[in-house]
Amino acid sequence: MYRYDEFDREFVAARVAQFRDQVARRISGELSEDNFKPLRLHNGVYLQLHAYMLRVAVPYGTLNSSQMRMLAHIARKYDRDYGHFTTRQNIQFNWPKLADIPNILEDLATVEMHAIQTSGNCIRNVTADHFAGAASDEVADPRPYAEILRQWSTIHPEFLHLPRKFKIAVIGSSNDRAAMQFHDIGLEVRKNDAGELGLRVFVGGGLGRTPMVGKLIRDWLPEEDMLSYCEAILRVYNLYGRRDNKYKARIKILVHETGLEELKKDIEAEFDRIRDSVLKLPEDDVEAIRAYFAPPDFATLPAEDSGLKQAKLDDRSFARWVDQNVSEHAQSGYGIVTVALKDTGEAPGDATSAQMDVLADLGQDYSHDELRVSHEQNVILPHVKLSDLPVVYQALTEAGMASPNAGLITDIIACPGLDYCALATARSIPVAQELSQRFADLDRQNEIGELKLKISGCINACGHHHVGHIGILGVDKRGEEMYQVTLGGSADEQAAVGEIVGRGFSSDEIGNAVETIVNTYLTKRLADDETFLDAYRRLGALPFKEALYPAKEAA
Amino acid sequence: MSNLKNPISITANNLLDGEAVWLGSNGHWVKSVDSARAFFTEEERKIAEHAAARADAENLVVEPYEIEVKMEEGAPVPLKFRERIRAQGPTIRLDLGKQADIQSQAAAA
Ligand code: SF4
Numbered sequence: 001m002y003r004y005d006e007f008d009r010e011f012v013a014a015r016v017a018q019f020r021d022q023v024a025r026r027i028s029g030e031l032s033e034d035n036f037k038p039l040r041l042h043n044g045v046y047l048q049l050h051a052y053m054l055r056v057a058v059p060y061g062t063l064n065s066s067q068m069r070m071l072a073h074i075a076r077k078y079d080r081d082y083g084h085f086t087t088r089q090n091i092q093f094n095w096p097k098l099a100d101i102p103n104i105l106e107d108l109a110t111v112e113m114h115a116i117q118t119s120g121n122c123i124r125n126v127t128a129d130h131f132a133g134a135a136s137d138e139v140a141d142p143r144p145y146a147e148i149l150r151q152w153s154t155i156h157p158e159f160l161h162l163p164r165k166f167k168i169a170v171i172g173s174s175n176d177r178a179a180m181q182f183h184d185i186g187l188e189v190r191k192n193d194a195g196e197l198g199l200r201v202f203v204g205g206g207l208g209r210t211p212m213v214g215k216l217i218r219d220w221l222p223e224e225d226m227l228s229y230c231e232a233i234l235r236v237y238n239l240y241g242r243r244d245n246k247y248k249a250r251i252k253i254l255v256h257e258t259g260l261e262e263l264k265k266d267i268e269a270e271f272d273r274i275r276d277s278v279l280k281l282p283e284d285d286v287e288a289i290r291a292y293f294a295p296p297d298f299a300t301l302p303a304e305d306s307g308l309k310q311a312k313l314d315d316r317s318f319a320r321w322v323d324q325n326v327s328e329h330a331q332s333g334y335g336i337v338t339v340a341l342k343d344t345g346e347a348p349g350d351a352t353s354a355q356m357d358v359l360a361d362l363g364q365d366y367s368h369d370e371l372r373v374s375h376e377q378n379v380i381l382p383h384v385k386l387s388d389l390p391v392v393y394q395a396l397t398e399a400g401m402a403s404p405n406a407g408l409i410t411d412i413i414a415c416p417g418l419d420y421c422a423l424a425t426a427r428s429i430p431v432a433q434e435l436s437q438r439f440a441d442l443d444r445q446n447e448i449g450e451l452k453l454k455i456s457g458c459i460n461a462c463g464h465h466h467v468g469h470i471g472i473l474g475v476d477k478r479g480e481e482m483y484q485v486t487l488g489g490s491a492d493e494q495a496a497v498g499e500i501v502g503r504g505f506s507s508d509e510i511g512n513a514v515e516t517i518v519n520t521y522l523t524k525r526l527a528d529d530e531t532f533l534d535a536y537r538r539l540g541a542l543p544f545k546e547a548l549y550p551a552k553e554a555a
Numbered sequence: 556m557s558n559l560k561n562p563i564s565i566t567a568n569n570l571l572d573g574e575a576v577w578l579g580s581n582g583h584w585v586k587s588v589d590s591a592r593a594f595f596t597e598e599e600r601k602i603a604e605h606a607a608a609r610a611d612a613e614n615l616v617v618e619p620y621e622i623e624v625k626m627e628e629g630a631p632v633p634l635k636f637r638e639r640i641r642a643q644g645p646t647i648r649l650d651l652g653k654q655a656d657i658q659s660q661a662a663a664a
Binding site: 026027029032033047048049050051052080095097098099347418419420424427429430433476479480481 | 568570571572573574575611612613614617618634635636637640641644645646647648651652
């Protein structure tokens, strides 16, 4: 795995020292909040409803067990014994004291983590497929590219004051597990006929107030040109992106208002100008970074494990968990384990320090010291021997993390919402909890099949509601929480923004509304294997509308 | 002397731990909305704004702002749901936030 170089180490240490000084001056009254706020935001410190909140980046979602253990330590020592994994492959601590935050950052730096660029109008944490380096369908590991982008974008002086924040995602497979097309830049690693690696480039995707699917700007970009091309995009955006209106400042609006072809001319012109400059990636450098992400020392194993087979026969719960939460690994005899932080009635993405410690131990003992955080608010053990699955399952069960619901209706994404977030218009976690209880029956969940339910507590859409097969947006209507439902969104390779189905529902009604939608799907689907999304695409919104809003008898 | 549509209180977050606080009597910041002072008139509001600005300048609290309240049993109750959540804690974790302190105090009593 990639290790910090001297530059990173010194830079992060200097930043921690600098922030310690700034916090001290804030507390002594030397700095006013007006002066301090931009400084704290640069270090990932927000002020929420009940306390400060610290957002820590997990670059491209990859972490090792000592890093996970450190997150547990921070939750235990400085916070209220838990952390919240977010849709941005970050972790948030909800209760740190201001004076403790420099110490937290210092602790994080010992495991090469930090909170820099987790806020503000800069290039944010670069995200990637959480199955990177493990998935059987992968063309190449996307993380070396994400790491190169991370190095390039970290305190890039030209891009620290963009019109608005900027998010980049990289995937290495044609199956998009990272909502790549909903990022300002989305990159898909691919191979051409000559066997060379390159990238497909999307630009202008995003969620929030104005959701947009990213537009394909380059079907093929040689690997060596990745940074030059991204720099060209950022430069054109930095020049033309709107700074007069926060709601129109993202690159998606620029792409939309200018038109892709027009903007592409500028980007390509800038790219031509700089493509042979210092940003050209020398093959050796790419190889050196790739080496950090070299696959671990896998054992040579048969594709099937007889012990596993027997264990599945012996224990129906275990079998269910394996079938639902273990995905195919590129290496024979291994599996990718999705640890769903979605136990019935729990807040999606929350993990206690004890649970994080268990995850760290499991990562160390059974997954070649690797863990991942997914944008679906789950933790992944990417390299588990099939023969180790029973003991991993046992440990997860004891720690309350063995929900066999990955990809099912209760594998809900929900943002913190009005229980924590200063920007929220309604709560999201209680809705997630109610739905998770309502659909807790596993047979029913399996009958329903793949269904992505996503909830945001305001239009900023951190809960990705626009791309939920069923999306729920909490709004404030004259002081009451109301929930607007969208249907048919999708964050995968067939990216789509969901359509608003009709008037919103109160907090008392929203559970029944989802139930009605699900029941409508179950009665209308052509076969058991027609997924909710497929059925919706075939049927359109009408049958769901009719079921949700029956015409009044008299009308 | 014009009366306000609804009485108001002033709230902010504590500088050191970010905890929600309200302006009480005598310009002190209190940790429970029950002890917040309610202001009923334009004139009183000016006093409140002045006190808030001073606390901000003295770096006692962060970003003070005005909230509408209603009086119940002599104590102000925020009108907005958001402000009621700030006054209590996360609705999904009754063991956290002010509601937890109140509970543990009650248990200890
Ligand atoms: S979607 Fe809104 S409520 Fe939810 S975390 Fe983002 S900003 Fe807060």
